[in-house]
Amino acid sequence: MKHPPFVVGFVLAVVASASTWFYVDRILRAQQIADAAVHSRPRGNLSDLYPRWLGARELLRHGRNPYSAEITHEIQQGYYGRPLDPARPDDPKDQQGFAYPAYVVFLLAPTVDLSFDAVQIGFRWLLVGLAAVSVLLWLRVLGWRASLGTALIFIVLMLGWLPMVQGIKLQQLSLLVAGLLAACGACLAGGWLVCAGGLLALATIKPQLTWPLVLWLLLWAVSEWRLRRRFVFGFGLVMLLLLGGAQLVLPGWLRMFIAAIGQYHRYTQNQSVPDWLFGSIAGRTLEALSVFVCAICVWPLRREPATSQAFGRALGLVLALTVVIVPMFAPYNQVLLAPAILALVRSESSGDPVLPAIRLARAVGGILLVWPWIATVGLSLTLVWLTPALRQRVWPVPFYSNFMMPVFIFGLALQNAWTTQSRSLRDSAPAE
Numbered sequence: 001m002k003h004p005p006f007v008v009g010f011v012l013a014v015v016a017s018a019s020t021w022f023y024v025d026r027i028l029r030a031q032q033i034a035d036a037a038v039h040s041r042p043r044g045n046l047s048d049l050y051p052r053w054l055g056a057r058e059l060l061r062h063g064r065n066p067y068s069a070e071i072t073h074e075i076q077q078g079y080y081g082r083p084l085d086p087a088r089p090d091d092p093k094d095q096q097g098f099a100y101p102a103y104v105v106f107l108l109a110p111t112v113d114l115s116f117d118a119v120q121i122g123f124r125w126l127l128v129g130l131a132a133v134s135v136l137l138w139l140r141v142l143g144w145r146a147s148l149g150t151a152l153i154f155i156v157l158m159l160g161w162l163p164m165v166q167g168i169k170l171q172q173l174s175l176l177v178a179g180l181l182a183a184c185g186a187c188l189a190g191g192w193l194v195c196a197g198g199l200l201a202l203a204t205i206k207p208q209l210t211w212p213l214v215l216w217l218l219l220w221a222v223s224e225w226r227l228r229r230r231f232v233f234g235f236g237l238v239m240l241l242l243l244g245g246a247q248l249v250l251p252g253w254l255r256m257f258i259a260a261i262g263q264y265h266r267y268t269q270n271q272s273v274p275d276w277l278f279g280s281i282a283g284r285t286l287e288a289l290s291v292f293v294c295a296i297c298v299w300p301l302r303r304e305p306a307t308s309q310a311f312g313r314a315l316g317l318v319l320a321l322t323v324v325i326v327p328m329f330a331p332y333n334q335v336l337l338a339p340a341i342l343a344l345v346r347s348e349s350s351g352d353p354v355l356p357a358i359r360l361a362r363a364v365g366g367i368l369l370v371w372p373w374i375a376t377v378g379l380s381l382t383l384v385w386l387t388p389a390l391r392q393r394v395w396p397v398p399f400y401s402n403f404m405m406p407v408f409i410f411g412l413a414l415q416n417a418w419t420t421q422s423r424s425l426r427d428s429a430p431a432e
Helices: 005-039 049-062 069-079 104-111 116-141 148-159 162-170 173-190 193-203 207-223 225-249 253-268 273-278 280-301 309-325 331-349 356-381 388-394 404-428
Strands: none
Touching: 005 148, 005 162, 005 356, 005 388, 049 069, 049 104, 049 116, 104 116, 104 225, 116 148, 116 162, 116 173, 116 309, 116 331, 148 162, 162 173, 162 331, 162 356, 173 193, 173 207, 173 309, 173 331, 193 207, 193 225, 207 225, 207 280, 207 309, 225 253, 273 280, 273 309, 273 404, 280 309, 280 404, 309 331, 309 404, 331 356, 331 404, 356 404
């Protein structure tokens, strides 16, 4: 008996996504608890939202400086269960200080009078909802009128994608930023330029994840100033309100924020993906080359309307570049690769002829993308045979593609945008 393609695809998507959640809850978490017990590492609520929430509560309700050592001490009490002890070599190095722009408190202001348990639950479901909606928003940005079944499969896969699951479990604000950027792109495609600019400004609560897109969209806007100036006005107005409001509630916050960022990088020693793969000198050279090549690719697209597929591909390319060059290789930041991946899936399904080398590169990129699902399905099926010693050896397997996948996705997105652009120019050239 034959099953419709949608049924097969949907069942496979559910199995893959369920295996990711099962792996995180039953294998990864168990390994982390066991490792913490062996090394006497503290485990509190471990919510990445907590430092921001506590800092916002103390600033807005009591006028305390969220960047201060006292607040950092209180954050550690809740996040880790006790303050970190420098005399203990196995204690975590991440101090969990308030290393965000002060205006993040305005987004968290509605929650500061609630218990953190209630805030956790609400924020977790907010992230789940944003993950599902962002798929529809990115499809809108890319101009892809996918069928309901295709969109549903993408949503299920998004909810069970390892970077997304990790972000939801950690309650990472990167997922909120990703949702804001998806909404910004959809508003641009819908012609709501002021709203798009405001959403982009709100997304700057994580500046390292947004500055490449801010530069690209401002360039895009000034290239057709008369038609697109409302985007700049919306972005500028909201940024002015955020910066001015932060200065009112915490004078001198920018200096404190810069100092907190410096401390954060010192105690975490974060690296970008190229730095980790190729070393500092080669990695930074590759980062600069990636920025340069990406700029060359998107420059001719600066006059493209936001409703065009080329604009959507350029937006996905810039976000893929961001994941490559951001000085942090945490998997949850890879949720920003979603529009580039969707654009590549659409290009692959179009059946357009490609060179064998490109076809091979896409196959490798596809394997890197689905590898976490392959690994989590395998580990979930073999759970009963995973002794503590074996679990300690195999738990990292789903993360094996963590470093190469962003590089491949960026390279493939770059090639896809370049090829599509060249084909459009060739097709529009007058015949001799």
